[in-house]
Amino acid sequence: MGSIRYEVRVEGVVQGVGFRPFVHSLATRLGLAGHVRNDVHGVFIEIEGAADAAEHFLCSLRYEAPPLAVIEKIAVESIEPVSDDEFRIVGSTSAGSRATLVSADSATCADCLREMFDPADRRFGYAFTNCTNCGPRFTVVRDIPYDRPLTTMSAFDMCARCAAEYHDPGDRRFHAQPVCCPECGPRLRLVDAAGATLPGDPIAEAAAALGRGEILSVKGLGGYHLAVDATDQDASSALRKRKHREDKPFAVMVRDLAQARELCAVNEVEAALLASRRRPIVLLDMLPGSRIAPAVAPGNRQLGLMLPYTPLHHLLLRDAPGPLVLTSGNVSDEPIAYRDDEALHRLAGIADGFLTHDRPIHMRTDDSVVRSFRGRGMLVRRSRGYAPEPVALPREFPRPVLACGAELKNTFSVAKNRHVFVSHHIGDLENYETLRSFTTGIEHFTRLFDVEPAVVAHDLHPEYLSTKYAVDLDDVDLVGVQHHHAHIASCLADNGADGPVLGVAFDGLGYGTDGTIWGGEFLRADLVDFQRLAHLEPVPLPGGTTAIKQPWRTAVAYLSGRYGDDLPTGLDLLRRNETWPEVAAVARQRAHSPLTSSAGRLFDAVAAILGVRDAINYEGQAAIELEQLADRDERGGYPASVSTGNVLRAQGADLVAAVVDDLRSGTPGPVIAARFHTGIAAMIHDVCVRLRERTGLAEVALSGGVFQNMLLLHRVVARLESSGFRVLVHSRVPPNDGGVSLGQAAIAGARDRGARR
Structure with missing residues (x-):
């Protein structure tokens, strides 16, 4: 033949x-x-x-x-x-419209680790060891096809031995673009805060500095981290002070899974996430008596752990005194530093020294964060190790799309064919550096994936910087997408579904179609449109954004709305905040107290009433700490009534009143916090049952930052499933605003398909 x-x-x-x-x-x-x-x-x-x-x-x-x-x-x-x-x-070609997918950065493989720790190997102790199965990808790619001249390794000419490996079809490094060795590749340096190179072996000297309680900046795959010995209270406190990060927990890198299990409870799913090639930060329950310094995660029962994912990390953890805090190299609210001169300038007032090298980073990329839910990971922040791998949708986009995302926890997305390329985590668009990261990221993605947007989706909020960026673009069709519709569409796209579904979108805030601030929404939604079927009863935000940063103000609004001028006596909240009568008066003035149906603000109010948090230092802090407080064994819950009408209204004030009653009767705070969570879950279930009777829909999609709360999510899903609902939750993108751009893109594509039929 x-x-x-x-x-x-x-x-x-x-x-x-x-x-x-x-x-x-x-x-x-x-x-x-x-x-x-x-x-x-x-x-x-x-x-x-x-x-x-x-x-x-x-x-x-x-x-x-x-x-x-x-x-x-x-x-x-x-x-x-x-x-x-x-x-x-044969040689690569670059002609035609690009459709290549770019791999995410991948943790060092077992074969490379064996070489690094083998004294007889020529790459023994080399901090840039990699092969075709591991190493930098997205963060070093400047363009495609993915070949060495189009990466940041282009400046390093391969030595004869590396070239032989590169050209040998039987070698593990055959056509591995970042291949290098100590003779021809990047080199480490330890420098002081002024940029002067320090003598000695950089790894050994860096480990010694950490042992002395110094703060080091360490160059990773996607940017610079700040590192201290995680068991050193003084060093951790100094880092927190210099970084201007009062309370938000630091991430900790541990040597291996055994060390992780010394600090936290780690189940099989969490172990697999920790050890995966993506190497995210995994949020875990801390074990009693953990030797981690209290300043690392103050007042928190959880700890974010990750394993080493570069050769440099493995070498440093081998010599370091213990687990290391490894937090983003920035001042609070700024994007992570990734260029060498920028890092030295921005971090000189924080770091005592810099463990750096001469391989450039092309695209800054933060660490990803994940929690486990029902046997799989649920992303909280999608970045290194995941981006820029696309989310594939069932239907093609008629025209290329750019989705600009939200204001907080921003990501953007570009889409063409069936792929949505969700960006790495950009952050909160509140300053010039983050906005520049947003715009340069869009330029990189549109070039990398050959996307010239014809349709641009954006949030309805006119003051979002992402919205302003969109409306300033020329020769594109703009698609405004309501924030909570985008959340539900994101969950649909995450699950490869079209809808319609009953969408429950619970978050901090989003601009509503009626001009008010939404955030506790029940929608009938598909990828084209939505209808608001129910929501939390709106309450005023005394002082507007001030109330977001000072949850006790929202608590006063809830209390005065429920009790009028006769607020319950004996509440510590009122004793701690003596100006509450003035705040209650402001709450009655609509000009200074916009109405909101926000679920996040309801959590804030309860946290303040229980004395958990009167003012926050980072977004969502009060709700996070309320979840931390809750007694996991408590199964009781509080009732919340639901007003009837064309649009149902769930009475969050009922839950607040029940919290107050239990608090005044001496019920412990952890029990009250648990009952509040169960009450929210019961209320969501009640509303969904009523809406199923009206619509016939028996599929529920849960989205919004409130559903990062594992205690709430478990209880909501269990109740809904027990009543015959099919429940969709997130896994490939976060439920928070980091997933909004995916939802915006999916909606823009669906509307474009409908318009072009």
Whole structure:
């Protein structure tokens, strides 16, 4: 039987992951001839040989692919044989419209670690060891195709031995673009706060400095971190003071899973998340008597742990005195520093020294944060290790889309074909540096994925900087998307669904279509439109944004709304805040106290009444600490009535009154906090049951930052499922505003499809 020849196109995350070497090895093993190359679409292959060998090749292509590869599509076409006599890797092409997917940065693999810690290996102790199965990707890519000249490794010429590995089809580093060694690759330096290089081995001297209680800035994959010994209270307190970060917990890097289990309870799912190639920060329950300094996570029963994900981290943790605080290298509210001169300038007042190197970072990328929920991860912040891998949707976008996201926890998204490329975490668009990160990120993504937006989606809030950016663009069709509709659409897209569903969007705030501040919403929603079916009863925010930063003001609004001028006596809240009568008066003035249905503000009010938090130092702090306070074993709950009408109104004030009654009767705070959470879950269930009777919908999508609360999420999902609802929750993007851009993109695409039919 004669030879056959196939043209094979493979699309997905197939560049920078060792796919061409894998194809070469597979084809050679099966006696096939032909060639493989990268191009703007992915990987292009031609194979020629015996029919059974060719069929074996096509089957193995998907099921034996390299560990970092994500194959989305394999297209095969039969063509005329040309009598090749060998299989070759040929040069990449860059012509045509780009459709290549770029791999996320990946943690150091086991093979590279073995080399690094083998005294006989030429890469022993080398902080930039990598191969086709691990190492920097997104943060060093400047353009595609993914080849060394288009990465930040272009300045490092390979030595003869690295070049031999790079060109050897049988080597693990065959066509590994960041390949290097101590002879030809990047080099470490330890410098002081003025930028002067310090003598000695940089790793050993850095570890010694940490042991002395100094604060170091350490250059990672996507930016600079600030590090201290996590068991050193003085050093942790000094870092907190210098960084102007009063209460928000620091992340901690531990040497391995064994050390993680010394500090926190770690189940199988959490262990798998910690050790995954993505290496996110995983939020875990801290064990009693943990040796972590109290200043690392003050008043918090949880700790964010991560494992080393670069060779530098592994080497530093080997010599360091203990677990290390590794927090973003910035002053509070600024984006992470990633350029060397910028880091030295911005962090000189914080860090005593800098453990740095000369491999540039092209795109700043924070660490990702994840929690486990029902056997899988739920992202809280999607960034390093995940971005820029796309979310694939069931239907194609008729025209390319840019979705600008929200104001807080901003991400943007670009979309074309079936892919939505959700950006790395940008942060809160409150200052010039973050806005610049937002705009340069959009420029990079649109170039990298060859997207020229024809449709631009944005939030309805006219004062969001992301909205202003959108409306200033020329020659695009603008699509305004209501904030909570975007949340529910994000959850639908996350689950590959179209709706309609009953959407429960609980968060801090979002601009409503009626001009008020929404945040406790029950919607009938699909990817095109929504209808507001129910919401929390609105309450005034005394002083507007001031009340967001001072939850006790919202508590006074709830109390005065419930009790009028006759507020309950004996509340510590009122004794702590003697100006409450003036605040109650302001609450009655609509000009200074906008109405809000926000669920987040209801959590704030209860936290203040229980004495958890009168003022916050970071977004969501009061609600987070209220969840921390709650007694997990308490199953009681408070009732909340629901007003009837065309639009149902759930009475959050009922829950506040029940909290006050229990508090005045001497019920412990942890019990009250748990009963409040159960009351919220029961109220959500009650409203959804009523809305199912009206609409016939039995599928519920839960989104918004409030559903990062694991205690609430577990209790809501359990109640809904017990009543026959199918419940959709987030996994691939966060439920908070970090997922809003995905929802905006999905809505813009769906509306564009409808308009073009």
